[in-house]
Amino acid sequence: MDLYSSTTESDYVRIDADLLIPGRGPPLKDATCILQSRSIAHVGLRSSLPDEYTSLPTIHTPTLLPGLWDTHTHYYGARRLSIDAFYATPPALAGARTARDLAATLNAGFTSVRELGGWGHQIAEAVSEGSIVGPRIYSAVSPVSMTAGHGDAHGIPLPALRGAIEHGLPLHLCDGIPDCTKAVRQQLRRGASLIKVCASGGCTSQLDDPEHQHFSDGELQAVVEEAARSDRIVAAHCHGKAGIIAALRAGCKTIEHGTYMDDECMHLMREKGAILIATRTFFEAGLKVRELWSPESYAKLEGPAATHKEAYAMAVRGGVKIALGTDLGLGGVVSDCPVGIVFSHGSNGKELVYAVEAGMSPMEAIEAATANAAETLGPKMAPKSGQVKLGWDADLIAVKGNPLTDIGILAEAENVSHVWGVGRLYKAPQMKDCAV
Template sequence: MKKLLLLLLVTISFSVTAQDIYLHCGKLIDTKSGEVLTEKTIIVSGNKIVSVENGYVNPKKSEDSIVDLKDKTVMPGLIDLHVHIESETNPRSFVAKYTDNEADVAFQSTVYAKRTLMAGFTTVRDLGGSGVNIALRKAIDAGKVDGPRIFTAGKIIASTGGHGDATNGAKTGLLEDPGPDEGVVNSAADARKAVRQRYKNGADVIKITATGGVLSVAKNGSNSQFTVDELEAVVETAKDYGMLTAAHAHGDEGMQRAVKAGIKTIEHGTFMSEVTMDLMKQKQSYLVPTISAGKYVAEKAKIDGFYPAIIVPKALEVGPQLQGTFTKAYKRGVPIAFGTDAGVFPHGENGKEFRYMEEAGMPAIETIQSATITNAKLLNSENELGEIAAGFFADIVATNDDPTKKISTMENIVFVMKNGVIYKK
């Protein structure tokens, strides 16, 4: 009898997991070719795409299901290459690091993670937090929390007093001298140790702050903050551990040093010169423009008390520059990757970046490709993410309108599937 019951349970379990999903798509964006196809059926089994068929194909098994997306435009799950999933900037955030416990950060991060997923971003690269982002990634992978697939830097790496030194702005008694473990380096040896520590902690990628930044409680927002030998040590060590490198950079000299050292993505790129643009083309370094963040900080800096006074002039200077720099870089042929800096502005509003990129001169289809096949390649996941094709993860989203004709529809994702599970319908 026990054997019979066990066999019955196994049979029931198999029948549940064997259910396939047939997505009937009115329009389907082929991110590889850049074409918008019509009347296609995506067949999903488990967490993978089995095939993409012409026309509206009906299920072969009675337990299979159909999802009607005939009046929608369907595309691969979106990838944001620059988010900070643990937090959101607001007037309180500058004191929160002294009042919030790690548990507070963790619980709040789950809210931001779900909001990001519901906005159609099924994969993100988290570029720095307290280290809770690593635990969040594990919780999402284990199915304990709803959220995007996360590639995380853990804690960022900065120099003493640099953008990313968490003790900036603290009173004398709290002005500690953090080291590589906390993400502060002052030599090539420190830099190597910091990269190895992030690997040990479970990070996937490395993020450094090559120049000053807007939201750090420090005066300069664009000065160089890493020496050449420190940058080379970061890149060499990250390469040894198979980790992608990213550099926050507003100032041109800091960007040039980072690109020459081999940093793969330049985040923001505000005051990038034509010389640096040409260098990025030569080195195949990517610009992650984060126009959304620039617009947000410039807007909020005009509100009295929203930011500490030391931040306001930086926000007013840097914010309005990002979109114009992106236009020049795109026209000059700099490789572009999609990234928003969500967390500087509210999570879930990532889709605005598509509209800003199109306004700046990038065709709508290319903005979508930057958030799919380009970012998948940078994450070394080009055979799993960024396309709707057999063998790829079933990360699929849909909009009401065709974004190649109305890009603002990317701000209203109406269907979300990640790993074959429907989260929004």
């Protein structure tokens, strides 16, 4: 049998790992995992492997762990970090760049993403039918923003922007409670797995202030209530404290960025069981690509970068539940745009390094990028992914070396030797990289 061909229904694959990190719970030394078709058929110590599996062709790896998740990403295919650039990028160009970006994401060991706005929801069909390779995409479709909010393209005349939105540009403006309810229904109609709401200003938008709350309390409640009726959670973009508190009180499940979080916010997060997605990559990588921002946006990023770092460390110390997301990235960046490479899809793994810098152990960082990450979709929408468990989806990666002693191993795609997505082998030493 050729180990590196795609699996078929009846195929079994045996993976022996010196170290198996299950995503949640203690690691196992000298473990074996058996895949059958799309799911995990057995996991345990090699010494107690059932006889029926002992003669299977075997892949050996230093470390096996669940496929990683990026719970905050965007596939807008734009080459500048501005909402206006999303408007200005033709959809076909964005799609072509996104095909490359999805492959790069998978190549880096990320088998699932939550897309919090972007074209990924349209391209997901090409991934699932096998036309292109990529992670599983759980998309919010369009971020829901108020007029003049973070999801508005402030430099574009409103009639032109509304026209582009009508024709599918993944942005959305709404104002007032009935309009917010309708906005959620419109995202559901286009296949949203979750809803993303902009509860404060942001950096990639021009004229708004990240410390201001966006949407009234009533509008935020309307978004959450409408989403909940369809078992969707709401992810809230928020930097400032007012937006964080309002989003949590309204019932948003995940807080994106959390830049100005304080003790009161952390208390409310724990009380509500909300999950923080700090997106440290957005700041770390964003500060390295000054030429790709407008001066106004760069100032909005640079100003609170240190505050964000402190808030993230405080949340780790304070026991807030955390999942990892990056807020990447630029579209289709290859050698023609060398400055953008640090902000491009495929560099997702650096978020684990930043998590450890914020105070997590490597085990905690991996749990935040796997088991916790799948839970950011809520109990009704989360797949059985992010843990190496009997009967769960065969989303797995094999890596060279031990990320528990050097988390930086997960930051480089070249250290990821194998990638399985729902049982299909996408990457192995004998195969071309997914991103080639």
